[in-house]
Amino acid sequence: MAHGRTVVLVNHDNVYEALYDLLNQRYLIKRDANGVAQRLLRLAIGSRSQLCVVHEAFKLVVVVEAAHAWARLDLPLLNRFEKQVMTAKEVLSRAQTAEATALADFVAHVRSECEVDDLTKLFAGFHEAMLASLVLCHWARDETEEQETVEEEAEAGAEMREAASNGISDTIVAGDAMGDAHAIAARTQQPPSSSAAVASASPSPSSSSPSPSSSSSAAAVARRSASERRLRTMRSQLAHIATPLAVWHSKTLQQLAHANRYFELHADLPAALNYRLCAPLEPHDAQRRLFLFATQSPLEHAHVALESVQAAALHLRVSMTQLARFGTEAQLVSEIDEFLKPDNVHGAKATDTRRKVLILQCDPVRSGRDLLNHTMHICRQRCAISTQSDAALLILLHLPPGTAHATREIALDFNEK
Numbered sequence: 001m002a003h004g005r006t007v008v009l010v011n012h013d014n015v016y017e018a019l020y021d022l023l024n025q026r027y028l029i030k031r032d033a034n035g036v037a038q039r040l041l042r043l044a045i046g047s048r049s050q051l052c053v054v055h056e057a058f059k060l061v062v063v064v065e066a067a068h069a070w071a072r073l074d075l076p077l078l079n080r081f082e083k084q085v086m087t088a089k090e091v092l093s094r095a096q097t098a099e100a101t102a103l104a105d106f107v108a109h110v111r112s113e114c115e116v117d118d119l120t121k122l123f124a125g126f127h128e129a130m131l132a133s134l135v136l137c138h139w140a141r142d143e144t145e146e147q148e149t150v151e152e153e154a155e156a157g158a159e160m161r162e163a164a165s166n167g168i169s170d171t172i173v174a175g176d177a178m179g180d181a182h183a184i185a186a187r188t189q190q191p192p193s194s195s196a197a198v199a200s201a202s203p204s205p206s207s208s209s210p211s212p213s214s215s216s217s218a219a220a221v222a223r224r225s226a227s228e229r230r231l232r233t234m235r236s237q238l239a240h241i242a243t244p245l246a247v248w249h250s251k252t253l254q255q256l257a258h259a260n261r262y263f264e265l266h267a268d269l270p271a272a273l274n275y276r277l278c279a280p281l282e283p284h285d286a287q288r289r290l291f292l293f294a295t296q297s298p299l300e301h302a303h304v305a306l307e308s309v310q311a312a313a314l315h316l317r318v319s320m321t322q323l324a325r326f327g328t329e330a331q332l333v334s335e336i337d338e339f340l341k342p343d344n345v346h347g348a349k350a351t352d353t354r355r356k357v358l359i360l361q362c363d364p365v366r367s368g369r370d371l372l373n374h375t376m377h378i379c380r381q382r383c384a385i386s387t388q389s390d391a392a393l394l395i396l397l398h399l400p401p402g403t404a405h406a407t408r409e410i411a412l413d414f415n416e417k
Contacts (some may be wrong), residue, residue, distance in 0.1 A: 001041075004055030010063045011370055016077055018045045019060070023080035027054065065370060088132035088413065095227070096135050102231055103131045106252070107238070114249040122246035123238060124294040124399065125412025133413035134237065138230045237414070241294070269295075269305040269396075270312035277355065277392060278314055289383045290376065292412075294397045299363045302396070306359075317352060320359040323375060323395075324366040332378060336393065340386040356391040363398050364410045372397070372410065 001007070001022075009015070027039040028051065040051045066085060069078060092100060111119060119126040239247070239256040247253050247262045258265065265275040272293055297305070302320060309318050319339070326332040339358045360379075362372055372395070379393045397410065 001058045002053040002055055004057030006059040006061060008061045008063060011374075012062075013072065015045070016062070016073070018043055020077075020080075022054070022060070023077075068370070087129040088136055089129050092132055092135065095223070096132075096139060099227060099231060099234075100131050100135045103134065103234055103238070106235055107131070110242075110246060110250045110252055113252060114246055116245070120409060122243055124241045124243060124397075125410055127411035130411070130413060133415075134234050135230075137414040138234060142226065142230065241412075243296075268308060269293075270309050270314060273309060273316060273318075273357070273394075274312070274314055277316065277357065289392050290379050291392060291394045292376070292397060293394060294399055294412075296400050297398065298400045299361055299398045302359075302361055302398075315354050316357050317354045318357045318359060320361065320396075322361045322363075323371070324363065329374075329378065332375065333382065336379065336382045337386075339393075340382060340391050342387055357394055358391075359394045359396050361396050361398065369410050376415070 021042045021044070025041075027041060030038045030040055032038060039054045039056070041054050042049050042051050044050075062081065064073065066087075089100070107119065107123070110122060111117070114122055116122055123130075236256050236258070239253050239258075239262070242250075242253055242262075244263065244266070254260065254262075265271055276288075276291055299322070306318065306320050309316070321335065323332075326335065336358070339356065343352065360375065362375070364372075367375075376395065379395070383391075383393065399410070
């Protein structure tokens with residue numbers, strides 16, 4: 001505060017009550033020996049309080065889930081902030097909004113086929129902004145691929161220009177050495193006539209060239225084609241997170257890619273692991289290192305699933321732990337780093353070539369959405385700096401039917417990583 005920086009608080013419910021004097025801006029003015037005025041505010045935590053210097057440029061930002069804010073935070077605290085709702089829907093462009101609307105129509109059609117009003121019973125983790133996150137994910141992926149294509153084309157063009165430059169230079173040197181215009185023409189595959197060379201280098205005004213209208217229409221066709229391709233892929237991804245109830249009753253879902261094998265690929269944990277990790281049907285799954293599976297089985301049945309994985313003789317080494325047993329972020333990071341260590345870290349050759357998989361069980365009753373999102377963020381960070389390129393982290397989200405005292409509903413977003 002004294003340096004005028006911006007402080008961002010995330011998941012700090014236990015300190016918000018200490019900020020009321022700060023938010024009320026009840027400043028005490030104090031002048032130092034030079035007569036410069038300083039603004040001070042009192043911060044209190046428990047029985048301890050202290051006056052702190054506050055710079056004029058100091059800002060405080062609190063990031064919290066909207067549902068958590070309305071349900072858990074005190075109204076006087078919320079009233080002291082300028083509130084901005086920021087979800088994936090708020091950052092969509094016009095073209096992205098059109099694709100999100102098309103996906104919403106698709107989901108509505110599936111709901112009408114299933115005759116179920118609650119979309120969380122049809123798609124795991126469904127919420128209002130899920131479709132917008134899916135659209136943003138695919139647009140970001142396309143922009144990355146487009147940027148890579150542009151860079152590759154630029155490199156190829158530079159190589160071609162360099163090669164062409166070297167070829168022209170050699171031709172001129174050879175022609176000058178031989179004193180023969182026909183030798184130059186033979187190397188450049190042009191007639192020796194200088195007028196012909198000029199004509200080839202400078203097309204006449206009557207030669208055909210694409211008009212601006214044809215270029216714009218071609219660009220529009222390309223954008224429409226890319227949008228249709230993205231929509232097909234996004235519908236298939238929604239089919240992947242559809243519940244058995246939805247696939248059983250919806251003919252629309254059954255017609256999508258791999259939907260005819262849905263119940264085979266999602267039968268149990270060994271089938272899902274084989275589908276996603278051992279013999280992936282999706283090309284991008286081969287390089288993926290972080291997965292999230294949702295199941296309606298209770299957390300207590302996981303040991304049976306693990307035994308079935310070991311009995312299935314998959315080319316995997318699977319270990320399992322519960323996310324709720326980690327009391328701090330440091331403990332979770334230590335566990336993940338220990339798992340991601342290469343087997344030959346001490347120079348010994350690894351004898352077990354099976355792919356390592358660490359399953360982190362998550363029960364929404366014990367671990368809310370904030371903890372789940374933060375865990376996925378940590379997993380992505382640790383995988384990015386790990387040298388164990390084939391090790392995988394799998395978050396197993398247990399969503400059995402809830403009760404009046406313990407509902408298991410969680411909102412999930414798509415992420416390109």
